[in-house]
Amino acid sequence: MTESSSKGHRTPGKPHSGVLTYLAGLGFAIVLTLASFWAAGTNAIWEPAVPILLAALAIGQMGVHVVFFFHLSSGPGDTNNLLALIFGVFVVGLVVFGSILIMSNLDANMVPMDKLMKMQR
Amino acid sequence: MSLADDLTRPVEGDEDTTPYSERGPAPIDVVAGFGFWLFLLSDIVMFSALFAAYAVLADHTAGGPDGLKLFNRGYVLIETMCLLFSSFTCGMCSLAMERRSAGAFHLWALVTILLGGAFLGLEIAEFSRMIAEDAGPTRSAFLSAFFTLVGTHGLHVTLGLLWFVSMMAQVATLGFQPVVMRRLRCLTLFWHALDIVWIGVFTIVYLGARW
Numbered sequence: 548m549t550e551s552s553s554k555g556h557r558t559p560g561k562p563h564s565g566v567l568t569y570l571a572g573l574g575f576a577i578v579l580t581l582a583s584f585w586a587a588g589t590n591a592i593w594e595p596a597v598p599i600l601l602a603a604l605a606i607g608q609m610g611v612h613v614v615f616f617f618h619l620s621s622g623p624g625d626t627n628n629l630l631a632l633i634f635g636v637f638v639v640g641l642v643v644f645g646s647i648l649i650m651s652n653l654d655a656n657m658v659p660m661d662k663l664m665k666m667q668r
Numbered sequence: 669m670s671l672a673d674d675l676t677r678p679v680e681g682d683e684d685t686t687p688y689s690e691r692g693p694a695p696i697d698v699v700a701g702f703g704f705w706l707f708l709l710s711d712i713v714m715f716s717a718l719f720a721a722y723a724v725l726a727d728h729t730a731g732g733p734d735g736l737k738l739f740n741r742g743y744v745l746i747e748t749m750c751l752l753f754s755s756f757t758c759g760m761c762s763l764a765m766e767r768r769s770a771g772a773f774h775l776w777a778l779v780t781i782l783l784g785g786a787f788l789g790l791e792i793a794e795f796s797r798m799i800a801e802d803a804g805p806t807r808s809a810f811l812s813a814f815f816t817l818v819g820t821h822g823l824h825v826t827l828g829l830l831w832f833v834s835m836m837a838q839v840a841t842l843g844f845q846p847v848v849m850r851r852l853r854c855l856t857l858f859w860h861a862l863d864i865v866w867i868g869v870f871t872i873v874y875l876g877a878r879w
Binding site: 576643 | 702705709710712716717720721723724745748749752753755756760763766857860864867868875876
């Protein structure tokens with residue numbers, strides 16, 4: 548078997564060229580990090596859009612880490628890992644958004660402190 | 669064809685044509701890797717509870733200093749870069765391990781420990797500066813949530829550094845045995861996961877402090 552034909556058959560999920568993959572991941576991550584810090588400090592962007600941009604950059608960078616550092620792929624060997632990750636993301640979303648939703652609702656329905664003081668008297 | 673046949677039929681491109689139900693237990697490398705992956709996801713779920721607590725309490729400063737006053741973005745950017753580059757050198761460690769090159773492994777592991785140590789040192793300096801400015805964890809609900817979230821991440825980094833030192837000793841004494849390689853693969857997963865949690869920390873805590 549020649550060198551070139553053995554290169555064509557790689558096990559899915561295993562890192563391809565090694566150093567290049569990690570370097571690409573590092574490059575993407577640095578660009579996304581700098582973009583986040585720039586977006587948070589600049590006046591060039593319409594202000595209400597900045598949190599959404601920050602969230603998008605953070606989620607993108609997490610994706611870069613998962614693909615280039617964890618080498619997680621959608622290949623058949625990674626099905627179990629990917630399913631576990633999707634469930635984990637689902638639980639994280641429930642906990643974070645559920646807590647914020649419930650707490651802001653409770654906060655909005657609270658009796659203001661000065662009225663509470665009058666009621667106790 | 670029934671659903672059961674469909675699920676147990678080997679995937680295309682898989683050299684082994686035995687159905688999954690007749691292959692027996694998975695090799696220990698796969699089991700250990702998957703088990704550690706599940707642990708990491710449960711750890712991230714725990715962090716999500718701390719993130720939720722921080723998001724709820726971030727405005728409750730009880731008349732004390734708020735995030736905008738306390739955090740220095742340039743300082744956080746240096747911390748972030750330390751952790752990001754340590755994640756890269758950790759990847760170099762695992763490549764050295766796959767090549768069975770002990771010299772390269774020790775070199776990259778040392779660089780990773782130095783970068784992780786620099787991150788930890790910067791974080792401890794930030795914490796002690798805040799406590800000296802009367803902005804410790806007892807000052808307000810916001811600061812309690814901040815110290816719990818960022819402190820838990822720092823604790824994980826500390827454990828990861830100790831784990832790195834222990835793996836260097838194991839490679840030096842035991843060599844690249846299968847059990848050492850398995851532990852090393854788990855350690856690299858752990859270290860990359862810490863970097864992912866840090867992305868959430870710097871976005872929500874440090875950059876989100878403007879709102």
